[in-house]
Amino acid sequence: MSTMRDDESILKQEGNMRKVSTKKEVNKGAWTADEDRILAEAIAIHGAKKWKTIAAKSGLNRCGKSCRLRWLNYLRPNIKRGNISDQEEDLILRLHKLLGNRWSLIAGRLPGRTDNEIKNYWNSHLSKKIKQQKEKQSSTIGSTRKSSRSDQKISNVVQNKQEGTAKKEGDDHSNSTNNFDVDEFFDFSNEEPLNLEWINKFLQVDEGYN
DNA sequence: AAGTCTCTCAACCGCCCATTT
DNA sequence: CAAATGGGCGGTTGAGAGACT
Numbered sequence: 001m002s003t004m005r006d007d008e009s010i011l012k013q014e015g016n017m018r019k020v021s022t023k024k025e026v027n028k029g030a031w032t033a034d035e036d037r038i039l040a041e042a043i044a045i046h047g048a049k050k051w052k053t054i055a056a057k058s059g060l061n062r063c064g065k066s067c068r069l070r071w072l073n074y075l076r077p078n079i080k081r082g083n084i085s086d087q088e089e090d091l092i093l094r095l096h097k098l099l100g101n102r103w104s105l106i107a108g109r110l111p112g113r114t115d116n117e118i119k120n121y122w123n124s125h126l127s128k129k130i131k132q133q134k135e136k137q138s139s140t141i142g143s144t145r146k147s148s149r150s151d152q153k154i155s156n157v158v159q160n161k162q163e164g165t166a167k168k169e170g171d172d173h174s175n176s177t178n179n180f181d182v183d184e185f186f187d188f189s190n191e192e193p194l195n196l197e198w199i200n201k202f203l204q205v206d207e208g209y210n
Numbered sequence: 211a212a213g214t215c216t217c218t219c220a221a222c223c224g225c226c227c228a229t230t231t
Numbered sequence: 232c233a234a235a236t237g238g239g240c241g242g243t244t245g246a247g248a249g250a251c252t
Contacts, residue, residue: 028222052237121219
């Protein structure tokens, strides 16, 4: 499939992964403003789908994958730049509990955010936060068990959900996912006040999930 | 001021799945 | 039906910037 694995390994050995390569092959590393412009023009002509065609016809010395990534994570219109709001963060946390590391699915619920951005945000901010919280919790364990009730509920549901999806969609859904009570799961009425509007949207969009 | 450490995030890698031949 | 190909996704890397000593 790949035409560049050998070259890549050579570059790796040379410690040159992100530098401009020496052999006549695809460009790697940071994109220039010129490349961005050329890519945007090519996509305007060919559409954002046939990445290999785009890569070839644009004259960019890039592989299709690289073009796709650049478009999706940076050039695509309606990309939201800047800090993740508290509400977005909360949504990410909840969706991550539900979906796990399925960043593209999570990103799908956050308009203007990319899976890469969310993944990065999780790895650099939220995972630490959670770790700290867990440490905090374990140090005060026994004193208050009430606060973990919803977490317990969520982890049960997530476990069920994951078991279900691991079996492949379309397969037997009668076992594990039968236990998934959407109403119960999305009952956050005992938790801190939040705008719950997203939940309705989530449920609407997610009808096809089960 | 200089060196080192830490964090962030763009980009690449490798695998998997869907589609095409 | 099998093999080849292309696209999508999550994991990982590493350059650059800022913080710290």
